[in-house]
Amino acid sequence: MKEEKRTALIEEVLGTTRNQQQEVQALQDTIYVLGGKWRLPIINSLCNGNKRFREIERSIPGITTRMLSRELKDMEANQLIKRTVIDSFPVVVEYTPTDYCHSFGDIILEMIKWGKDHRARLKLSKR
Amino acid sequence: MKEEKRTALIEEVLGTTRNQQQEVQALQDTIYVLGGKWRLPIINSLCNGNKRFREIERSIPGITTRMLSRELKDMEANQLIKRTVIDSFPVVVEYTPTDYCHSFGDIILEMIKWGKDHRARLKLSKR
DNA sequence: CATACTGGTATACTTGGTGATACTGGTTAC
């Protein structure tokens, strides 16, 4: 028996492999749910208190009306946000994050942190 | 002057808006660097100690040889990983993460956590 | 000898995410 295969067997028996598989699964699930360029920025914007369509749109550089519309619809269908039509005059539409949506908070925080560090690194290396 | 515009102006003067803009920037930067389905799973696999091409391939469900090959090349060009050819007999190729690569650790951790919670939630709601 | 492994490359194909642009019907500010 080859050394590699023995190692593999031992790992399987001890459960290391299974844990790893579980983690890759979890990671891929999350990536799937967060798929695309716009999900996280939209969630972030909502969590920052933006509620109105154009308000959200303005808060995300590069997004088009079309993409925002599509994503919001999709996210509403997936219980990530709530769409409320306020029967005032004129009618106002508000989007609010659900609790489920807030559960992405830590991921977003870490990604913002990474992005900021990244910028800092680039500035340093330019000097 | 409309109430909304006043609020916007006040926010801009006080800096809230600028901070938000900075954060969206950072977030979008990170999303860009991590772009695609495979980056994070590959980084995760490498950080878990997988070094060999087929080893990494096996550790990521669904990835094809082609995508792995492309991503590894790209990541090497971007200093995320190091490719080492070990001059043994037969020749062996090893991929190892750089420090830079390790800086994604926290993001990955949070995403794995989310994915696991997500599965747990689904199981609960099925009962 | 056959089979399966290693570290990939080559070719052909598809698809959906995204961009660009325009439009609607109503409201409000100047």
Add this chain to the structure above:
DNA sequence: GTAACCAGTATCACCAAGTATACCAGTATG
């Protein structure tokens, strides 16, 4: 009255990301 705002929808088209499949030369296993 006209210009700009609101909350979107419609249509067209592109292309990078991804899939599928086969292939290579070499090595180890039984």
